[in-house]
Every structure is written in structure tokens, then in C-alpha cells.
Amino acid sequence: MDIFSAVVTLFLIMDPLGNIPVFLSILKQVAPARRQKVLIRELFLAYAVLLVLLLLGNHLLRLLHLDHETISIAGGVILFLIALRMIFPPEKHSGDEQLEGEPFLVPLAVPLIAGPSTLAALLLLQRSSPGATLSLLLALTIAWGLSGLILMSSTFFYRLLGERGLIALERLMGMLLVMVAVQMLMNGMKAFMLR
Numbered sequence: 001m002d003i004f005s006a007v008v009t010l011f012l013i014m015d016p017l018g019n020i021p022v023f024l025s026i027l028k029q030v031a032p033a034r035r036q037k038v039l040i041r042e043l044f045l046a047y048a049v050l051l052v053l054l055l056l057g058n059h060l061l062r063l064l065h066l067d068h069e070t071i072s073i074a075g076g077v078i079l080f081l082i083a084l085r086m087i088f089p090p091e092k093h094s095g096d097e098q099l100e101g102e103p104f105l106v107p108l109a110v111p112l113i114a115g116p117s118t119l120a121a122l123l124l125l126q127r128s129s130p131g132a133t134l135s136l137l138l139a140l141t142i143a144w145g146l147s148g149l150i151l152m153s154s155t156f157f158y159r160l161l162g163e164r165g166l167i168a169l170e171r172l173m174g175m176l177l178v179m180v181a182v183q184m185l186m187n188g189m190k191a192f193m194l195r
Contacts (some may be wrong), residue, residue: 005180006125006139007146012177013082013121014143016150018089018170019112021163023154030102036152038102043148045105046113050122050140053114054133057123068128069192075124076185082117083181086174113147128184 027035061071126136150157161169 003135003139003142006129006136007142009079009121009125009177009180010118010140010143011146012086012173012180013079013117014113014147015086015170015173016147017157017161017166017173018086019151020154020158020166022112023108023151024158026103026108034102039108039152042103042105042108043113043144043151045109047141047144049110049114050118050144051137053119053122054126054137054140057126058130058133061123061127066127068130069188069195071124071127072184072188072191074188075121075128076181076183076188078117078120078124079177079181079184082121083174083177086177087171089170113144113151124184 023039027038030038122136122140125139126133129136158166
């Protein structure tokens with residue numbers, strides 16, 4: 001997978017536009033003077049979690065003796081399910097419950113930025129492109145940076161697009177992710193058939 005595809009896939013899964021309402025709701029409890037600092041801290045915590053997984057994930061997958069085809073097919077299925085949740089979201093987002101005090105690591109960094117879907121996709125991308133750790137690190141950094149910029153500007157995007165506009169964009173991102181998932185699934189099945 002090339003860097004551009006990896007950036008797009010990770011960005012779509014991180015879903016910064018879909019997370020804007022949740023972020024605003026959680027940060028509403030934080031003093032206005034501290035909101036940007038808290039958000040920056042949470043972004044860097046999420047990045048640290050993603051880096052640890054990127055550096056240790058390949059060893060974990062080797063330990064489990066997983067084939068490239070298995071990873072590609074499983075990745076396609078997982079991304080497809082993630083995309084379906086983006087297109088047809090559940091009634092309640094995690095983070096809708098009110099938190100006391102300032103958030104730390106949970107729920108902003110994990111699971112909203114570095115959630116199970118992002119971690120799984122990172123593992124799958126790493127396994128499907130062995131030896132491309134530096135390229136994947138670059139792709140991860142770009143996707144994380146773009147997501148961070150959007151989340152840092154969340155009030156602007158919320159005012160500009162409104163709730164319905166954000167929902168429409170999240171569903172569009174979900175549709176793009178469905179196509180990526182189907183391609184990944186087809187690649188894995190084709191590689192398995194040619195074995």
C-alpha cells in the first residue's frame with residue numbers, strides 16, 4: 001500500500017469530523033483557557049499510543065503466525081464494519097456521558113483518536129507492507145496531523161458545517177472507506193487463490 005492510500009485510510013478511520021461533536025461535548029467541562037492545552041496533550045498521548053503499536057505491532061503479528069492474505073482479508077472485513085458504523089452510526093456515541101473534571105488519556109486520546117479501529121488498521125497496514133515501517137510512520141504522522149488540525153479547529157468546523165453537515169461528511173468518509181475495505185478484501189482473496 002502506498003503512503004497516500006495509508007494516509008487516506010488512517011485519516012478516514014480516525015474520523016476527526018465525526019468526532020467533533022463528541023470532543024466539544026467533553027471539552028465543555030474544561031475551563032476555556034485550558035481547552036487547547038488539553039486537546040494538544042490528548043493528541044500527543046494518542047500519537048504515543050499509535051507509535052508504540054507501530055513499533056511493536058509487527059512482533060505481535062509474527063508471534064501469532066499470521067499470513068499476509070489473512071491480514072488483508074481480516075483488514076477488509078474490519079474496515080468494512082468500521083465504514084458501516086460511520087454510514088449508519090449507533091444511537092449513542094461513546095463520550096456522550098458527562099465526565100467529571102479534565103479528561104486524561106480516556107476518552108479523547110483513547111478511544112476517540114487512537115481507538116481500536118485505528119489500532120487494528122495500523123496493524124493490518126503494517127503486516128500488509130512488510131519492511132515499510134518508515135513509510136507507515138510518515139503516513140501515520142500525516143493522518144494524525146490532519147486529524148489534529150481539524151480537532152484543534154473543531155469550533156470553527158462546527159459553526160461552519162453544523163451538526164447535519166458534519167454527519168453528511170462522516171457518511172461520505174464512510175462510503176470512501178467501504179471502497180478501500182472492499183479493495184483490501186479482494187486483494188487478500190486474490191492472493192489466497194494464487195497460492
